[in-house]
Every structure is written in C-alpha cells, then in structure tokens.
Amino acid sequence: MHVIDGHDLVVVGCGMAGLAAGLRAAELDLNPVLLEKTPREERGGQTRYVQSFRIPSADSGLPERGYEFDISDYSADDYYDDIMHQTSGKADPDIARTLVDLASPTAEWLTDHGVDWDMEPPHVGYTVARTFIDGEDLVPTLIERIEELDGEIVYNAEARDLKESDDAERRVTGVEALVDGERVIYEADAVVIASGGYESDERKRTVYYGDGYDEMTVRGSPYNTGGPIDMALDIGARATGQWSGAHMSLIDGNSPPARGGANRIDGYQYCVVLNHDGERFVDEGQDARAHTYAKFGRLFFEEEDHEVFLIADSEMEEYLWPQGPSDPVYADTVAEVLDELGCKHPEKGQETVEAYNDACPDDLEFDPETLDGNNAEGIEPPKSNWAVPLDNPPYVGYPLTGGITFAFGGVATTTDAEVLDTREETIPGLYAAGNSVGGLFYDNYPGGTGLTNAAVYGKIAAESAADELEHRAARAEADD
16 A cells, blocks of 8 residues: 655545635645545536635625625625525524635635636626636636645545544544555645535435435536545544535436536526426525525425426516526417426416416516515415516426535534534544535525635635644644
8 A cells, every 4th residue: 555645734625625725725835635536627526517606795805806796785794694594593603603704805815816706697686795706717726726836636536534543642644545546545644524525426315315316416526425524424523414405406407417517597586387287386486596596406306207397488588597408498378388398287387377477466566686575475385576477478498307516414513624523522633624514504505605615614624724733743842
C-alpha cells in the first residue's frame, strides 16, 4: 500500500464545500490535497450543475466590487427567517445563524479569488437576493486558484476509510483511498469531509424514501453515494438531520437519469399541474417558486407513473422558463394537449381546468413578482396566488416529474464545522461541510441556500483545522 505524507489537510470532495475548504487551506499554507472521486472531466460533484447563491444583499460588499443586486434589501435576518420558516422551525438555529451572517463575507471572498457573478435573474419570480453562476465555470475557476496556491487535486480518488491514531485521543490522521485502482493512504493532521450526500445511491434512496425511489432521476452527479458519510459514522460520528428528506425538485419528465442539471420548468406557479386522473393535487401558487420547487418534486414523483402535466395558455406561456429536453405540446383544447402528453384521463383534465377557471377571481391584478393574493377558492385544492384563468388557446403542456438534488441527512457538526460523535464530543482532526452535514434542511429547501451553506462551512472547516493545528503546535512547544 502506498503512503503519502506531507499534507496538513486532506479534503474529501471537490464540490463547493471541498473547493472552499481547499482554497482557504491553501491560503493558510496547509498544503491541502483534495480527493475527488470522479474523473477530471466530471469534477465538482453537484456544484458543476448549480445556478445560484442566495446572498443577504442588504449588508453585502458585492456592490463595492461592481455587482448590483436585483433585490437590494434582503437582510441576514430575512434570510434566517426564510430558513426557519421553510424548514418548519427544525433547522439548527446556531448553524443557520452562522450561515446567514457569513454568507456575504464568503461571497466577497470568492469574488476576490476570481469568481465572476451574473446578477441578472434569468426570469421573473425571484423574490430574494441571488448571485447567478454557471457551475461548469465556477469549479475550474476555484480549482485553478487552489493550484496556484500549491494545493493539489487528485482525481479518480474514492475515499474508503478514515485513519486514526493508536493513542487514547484517537485523532483522525488521514484517509485511505482507492486511487486509479490502487490503495493509497494520505496522512495528514486533519480531514474535511465535503463529499456531498447519499442521493445517488439507489439502495439508500429506497431505504430512506421508500419503494420506487430507486427509479428517481438524479439531477446532478451519479457519484454522490454517501461513502465518506459512512466512514465518519464508522468511527463514531453522530448521524443527524432528516434522513428521509431531500431536495427533490420538479423537473422535465424527459430528463436523463443523471447529469441533467437544472431541467426545471419554472413558471409552474402561474399555471396548473394535473395528474393522470386529470386532477389538480397541489396548490401551485402557495408560495414563491424558490420555496416550493424543491418540495413539489417529491409530490410529483409520488403520483401515478411518477408523472404529472403542466398546462398553460397562450398568455401564461410567456412566464414559463423550460430548461429540460421536452418540446412543448400545443393544441386548441386542454384535452388535446393532455392526450398528446399521455395523460390517461384527458377529458377529466379539461373539466378540471374549466372548474379552476370558474374559481379564479374576476377583478385580479396579476403580479408575477410578488405573492399577489389572487386566490381560487371553492375548488380542491385551492390556489393561493396567481389564480389566473387559462382560457386563451392555444394551450401548451409539458410532462413533469421529480428529481433528487441532494439528501438532507448527514453527520452532526458544530458551528466551527467540527464533527461530533454520538456523545456530542468533537472528533479530533475531523471536520465536515456542505451536503455531508445534517441538521440544516428539513421538509423543504430555500432555493440557493445549498451552495451558500457549502461555501460558508467549507471555509470555516479549513479555518478551524488551521486553528487546531496552531494550538497543537503551541501545546507541543510548551511541553518541550
């Protein structure tokens, strides 16, 4: 077995959390090595498929760097309230508070390292501040910067086991990995697990979510199978968070089984969604898109044949933003559109849309940018906002399903990204960040928060490791 030493820090993973940890560690002269499970051409995990960061614009330094927000008054307190509301108050309040308070400084730090943001929202319906980015640009930008600072990236490196010291402290001292088929031990003073969740493992999806979830589309990387989470649990890390929960987005029904990226059809909140029985089953306008798309995916997937149908008319079509592979289906009636899409009861679907139209208010003032309060009552389910009649043919339809982005369960950590064991004690030398960590997301997901979370806590993990190593060196010197 090959043994490699000389690194102060091993980072497992090369997505946003790993890149932030690696970059900060390189800044701090920790000589980091990042172990990336994928081949070079697929590096970056889920981050290569991302589109945006959620940022509290009210206290951001990005305008001083030439970037103007579309929504300028979104505060850290607003962000915190959104996280707690969307997670049913279950998110760890300290983890959430640290995240929102450091979101802006972390974005500024990334900007200073060469990340270039797009500030123009791609379509209407964004109700909080965002920066936009193409993940396939973000990943190489940060990797190049890490390598400029003498950090190292190793591809085709699958982490298999954590190594511990033989003394009573049982400090984590490195990682055993399979690199191009060869077993290699990377010795180090600390390890950061930043390898994403277990969302791409068909067996784990079935265990945690139920029968049929082995069939669910993986929106991003097929490599995120949760192995590094398991190796942390194997040495006593505490499992936490909603293991039965996940970011499951509504996506185009013809999306590929993996690596498809966004594939969303945004604007659904202004229209109606029908199942194979031709019935509405969800309040499409219950909240802003950013607060519903990641929970609707699960509801859509659990309908018959894992498939539902989006219907718009000629007026509402202009507010749709289809990103998937399906071509729109047009016809003069709703039933014809549904029949072409393969709905089993298209005539019932037409009746449902007619009943919906009758329930829409007569004196509405449609506002796609806010929760406009135009509600349709007397139907089940009601529609809380954007209840606009769909009565201007031709009609247009798309097939929809649910796809998984990342899982919500993971290891427990402190706000310093230290991994906790089952006794609530920190495991010396072990840190974690990003989607390998549980305790932040429950029930739903505030859009754009996953990438921000990964960046904030990846950076914290490297700083905490550096502080620990400095304290250890000071203690050793004092003992001498």
